[in-house]
Each structure stands twice: as structure tokens, then as C-alpha cells.
Amino acid sequence: MQVSSYEDLRSKIVSRMITCEEVVRFFLERIDRLSNHNIYITVFHDQALERARMLDRKLRDGVSPGKLFGMPMAIKDNISIKGSRLTCASKILEHYESVYDATSVLRLEAEDAIFLGKTNMDEFAMGSSNENSAYGIVPNPFDNKRVPGGSSGGSAAAVANGLAMVALGSDTGGSVRQPAGFCDIVGLKPTYGRISRYGLVAFASSFDQIGVLARNCDDAALVLEVMAGRDERDATSSSHIVPDYSSVMATVSVEGLKIGVPKEYFPETLNADVARMVKGKLFELRDQGAELVDITLPDSEYAIAAYYILVTAEASSNLARFDGARYGYRSEQAEDLAAMYVNSRTDAFGREVKRRIMLGTYVLSAGYYDTYYKKAQQVRRVFQDRYREALEKVDVIAGPTSPFPPFGIGDKTGDPLDMYLADVFTVPASIVGMPAVSVPLGFDSLNLPVGMHLVCNFFEEGKLLGIAKRIQRSF
Numbered sequence: 001m002q003v004s005s006y007e008d009l010r011s012k013i014v015s016r017m018i019t020c021e022e023v024v025r026f027f028l029e030r031i032d033r034l035s036n037h038n039i040y041i042t043v044f045h046d047q048a049l050e051r052a053r054m055l056d057r058k059l060r061d062g063v064s065p066g067k068l069f070g071m072p073m074a075i076k077d078n079i080s081i082k083g084s085r086l087t088c089a090s091k092i093l094e095h096y097e098s099v100y101d102a103t104s105v106l107r108l109e110a111e112d113a114i115f116l117g118k119t120n121m122d123e124f125a126m127g128s129s130n131e132n133s134a135y136g137i138v139p140n141p142f143d144n145k146r147v148p149g150g151s152s153g154g155s156a157a158a159v160a161n162g163l164a165m166v167a168l169g170s171d172t173g174g175s176v177r178q179p180a181g182f183c184d185i186v187g188l189k190p191t192y193g194r195i196s197r198y199g200l201v202a203f204a205s206s207f208d209q210i211g212v213l214a215r216n217c218d219d220a221a222l223v224l225e226v227m228a229g230r231d232e233r234d235a236t237s238s239s240h241i242v243p244d245y246s247s248v249m250a251t252v253s254v255e256g257l258k259i260g261v262p263k264e265y266f267p268e269t270l271n272a273d274v275a276r277m278v279k280g281k282l283f284e285l286r287d288q289g290a291e292l293v294d295i296t297l298p299d300s301e302y303a304i305a306a307y308y309i310l311v312t313a314e315a316s317s318n319l320a321r322f323d324g325a326r327y328g329y330r331s332e333q334a335e336d337l338a339a340m341y342v343n344s345r346t347d348a349f350g351r352e353v354k355r356r357i358m359l360g361t362y363v364l365s366a367g368y369y370d371t372y373y374k375k376a377q378q379v380r381r382v383f384q385d386r387y388r389e390a391l392e393k394v395d396v397i398a399g400p401t402s403p404f405p406p407f408g409i410g411d412k413t414g415d416p417l418d419m420y421l422a423d424v425f426t427v428p429a430s431i432v433g434m435p436a437v438s439v440p441l442g443f444d445s446l447n448l449p450v451g452m453h454l455v456c457n458f459f460e461e462g463k464l465l466g467i468a469k470r471i472q473r474s475f
């Protein structure tokens with residue numbers, strides 16, 4: 001089955017050239033063939049086929065097809081689908097079943113999407129390589145000795161390997177954009193509050209956003225449009241109007257576009273291929289009529305420092321609910337209640353999750369709160385102010401998605417700080433809450449994917465994807 005985009009697939013389904021059941025069978029077969037890649041944690045073999053047959057019947061009965069009719073999708077395993085297993089790639093939730101649907105899941109279903117299964121990730125979305133999973137390593141689709149990025153590594157590998165057309169991920173500091181960059185696909189993190197977080201397992205609530213991984217910007221825009229908008233069940237969701245993204249995208253042109261290029265995003269230490277490819281693309285855009293504007297932003301290293309204080313603080317509080325009593329795994333070895341809590345958490349959380357809970361508890365403790373947490377909040381504010389100022393002068397801020405191409409499996413697991421630097425360019429947009437996207441630029445001298453990172457002002461997803469589309473189209 002050759003389909004280039006959802007629009008293409010949709011027209012084949014609606015014109016009865018192909019049935020939803022055939023589409024689902026095709027994808028399930030590919031998923032099973034690549035099962036040793038650990039891309040999916042759970043595959044919905046029966047449910048997906050059943051749903052496909054139901055949609056085929058609907059079409060035969062003349063019911064008008066929804067916006068995502070028959071779209072085969074993968075869902076990151078930290079997003080709830082009622083009655084299905086939800087693990088967050090953690091042993092602590094190994095046998096947990098969601099008791100309700102995430103709002104985004106309900107909205108996708110209402111437009112006739114089909115879910116193929118739940119994808120692998122770093123445990124509780126903490127990581128940049130998908131190596132912090134209790135459900136196996138996911139190889140990079142272009143070099144199986146390398147990582148696919150993380151934490152939405154399973155979702156990115158699913159789309160890149162053709163095991164789903166579009167996938168949902170979650171992005172707290174780069175977890176949709178960085179794996180998209182590592183897997184040669186588009187990864188969009190919307191404005192904070194654009195998509196309801198109801199049903200997304202919380203890591204750091206003031207950063208977390210559901211995002212979209214797709215092969216092209218049009219598919220990403222369509223899925224965003226379906227999920228976006230106010231939700232009574234998430235008080236941080238925005239009631240800002242949801243536009244028709246495809247028509248906003250169509251108004252964007254490279255001619256006259258002001259692209260902010262922060263020198264802080266092109267440090268000496270940047271991988272030479274990444275620097276060459278991102279700059280090459282910027283010069284190409286200039287040749288097409290865009291204006292490159294030198295801007296300065298706070299050093300992205302401060303973003304990493306502030307980010308890891310703020311997210312660990314929020315995580316230590318959010319993950320307190322996994323105590324062995326309410327959800328999932330409970331240790332058998334426990335003389336009293338306190339020992340049951342401690343032993344359950346000790347046995348079933350992985351190393352990185354424990355590290356972050358300890359770090360977060362430390363930065364929030366009485367004597368250190370002002371030194372670390374309060375300071376990090378102030379840094380967050382400085383970033384917000386500086387990004388706002390910059391985007392008064394330019395339309396978009398551009399740079400690399402990651403400072404290096406996909407790295408080897410095991411290369412960074414021994415050095416958490418080195419691993420944290422994988423997000424040095426994606427974390428700032430999460431700190432400020434602005435929408436950002438990673439667009440594939442092609443392949444470096446080792447044949448590894450390189451992505452370009454773009455940030456626009458709050459709620460400018462249409463413009464952002466319009467620019468991204470112009471960039472993706474021309475290579």
C-alpha cells in the first residue's frame with residue numbers, strides 16, 4: 001500500500017478503493033513483523049480490526065466520514081484509553097488499566113480515527129533516548145545501533161517505520177521534537193494549554209503538552225485541529241479560538257519572512273554536520289526571500305539548569321501517587337504500611353525516575369527552596385520575557401533540534417548530565433510555553449537524520465506549521 005499522506009489515504013478509503021479493514025490489516029502486519037523493535041508496548045489487534053469494520057459499515061450506510069476517518073494512529077503509553085493497559089513504560093504500572101479516556105483520545109475517536117496500540121517511551125516520559133523503559137530498547141529506524149530519541153521514541157519510530165500514520169507523544173522538554181528530529185519526521189509541541197492534558201499522566205504539569213508526530217505538516221495540523229480547544233476537565237486548557245489550520249498555513253510565504261537566528265543556538269560545540277545543514281537551510285530560505293535576523297537569547301544552558309530543577313520538583317509531587325496502594329505494583333515484602341510504600345517504589349521505579357524524585361524532593365525542601373526552586377522560577381520568567389521580546393521583532397526563531405545526530409545505544413546512559421544536554425535546544429520553548437516544531441532536513445554524512453527547530457509566538461501553530469511545510473517541501 002503506497003500512501004503519501006492522510007489526504008491520499010482518505011481519498012482511497014472514501015472512494016472505496018480500499019477498506020479501513022485492509023488498512024488496519026496492513027499496519028498490524030507491519031507491526032508484528034517488527035515486534036522485536038519494541039516500538040509498541042500494547043497492540044490492539046482485535047479492537048483495531050473491529051473498529052475498522054465498524055467504520056467500513058458506516059461508510060456503506062452513507063454516514064458522512066469524520067475528519068480523521070480511518071486514520072491509523074499510535075498513542076504514547078502515558079495517554080489513557082479506557083479499558084486498555086497503560087504502563088508509562090514503568091514496572092510500577094505493568095498491569096494497570098485506564099478507567100477513563102483522555103480528552104484528546106475522545107476527540108480523535110469522535111472524528112473516526114483508529115488506534116493501533118500504545119507506544120514505548122522513557123519511563124514516565126523522563127529521558128531523551130527511550131532507554132529508560134522497562135519494556136525494551138527501541139532501535140533508531142535508520143541505524144539500529146542508535147537510539148530513536150525520547151521520551152516519545154516509540155511513537156517516532158512507529159511513524160518513521162510505517163507502523164502508524166500519525167502518533168501522539170507528550171512533550172515536557174522536547175520529547176516530541178527531539179525524537180522526531182532523530183527519526184526524520186515532523187514533531188509538533190503546541191502552545192501550553194492548546195490541548196487538554198486530561199488523561200495524560202502528569203510528569204511536570206506546568207510543562208507537559210500532548211504533541212503530534214507525523215510524516216508531514218498537513219497531517220500534524222489536522223490532528224492538532226481535532227484535539228485542540230478548551231476542555232472543562234483541564235483548568236489549564238485554553239479557550240483561545242481554534243482556527244482552520246490548513247487555511248492559516250496556506251497564507252504563509254517565505255518571501256519577507258523574518259527568521260530570528262540566535263547565536264546561542266550555534267555554539268562552537270555544535271556537531272559540524274548539524275551546523276552545516278541547519279545553516280545551509282537558513283541560507284536557502286534567505287535566497288528565497290526570507291530575512292535572517294541575528295538575535296540574542298539567554299544561554300540555553302541556563303534553560304537546562306532551570307528545567308531540571310522545576311520538572312523534578314513537579315515530578316516528585318506528581319509521582320507521589322504511585323505508592324503501591326492505589327495503582328499498579330505492590331511489594332510483597334512489607335511488615336507495615338511505610339515499608340510497603342518504600343519497597344513498592346524501590347522495586348518498581350527505574351533509576352532515572354528515582355533520581356528525579358530525589359532531586360525534586362531536595363530542591364523543594366525547606367532550606368533549599370529559595371536557592372534552587374525560587375531561582376529557577378525567576379530564570380523561567382527571564383526566558384519568557386526574552387522570548388516575547390524576540391518574537392516582537394521576528395516571525396519565528398530557528399535553530400537545530402538537537403546538538404548532535406542520533407547517538408549510540410548505551411553511549412549516554414552512564415552520564416545523566418550529558419543525556420540532559422540532548423534537549424538543550426528544545427527545553428527553552430517548554431520553559432516559555434510557546435509552540436515549537438522539529439522539521440526533517442535530510443541526512444548527514446553518516447546518513448543520520450537531522451532536524452531543524454522552529455518556535456513561534458503563543459497560539460501561532462498555523463503559522464509555525466506553514467513555515468515548517470515550506471522548509472520540508474523544498475528538500
Ligand code: GLN
Nearest residue numbers: 125127171172173174175
Ligand atoms: N528529555 C527531557 C527530560 O528527560 C524531556 C522529556 C520530555 O519532554 N518528556 O526531561
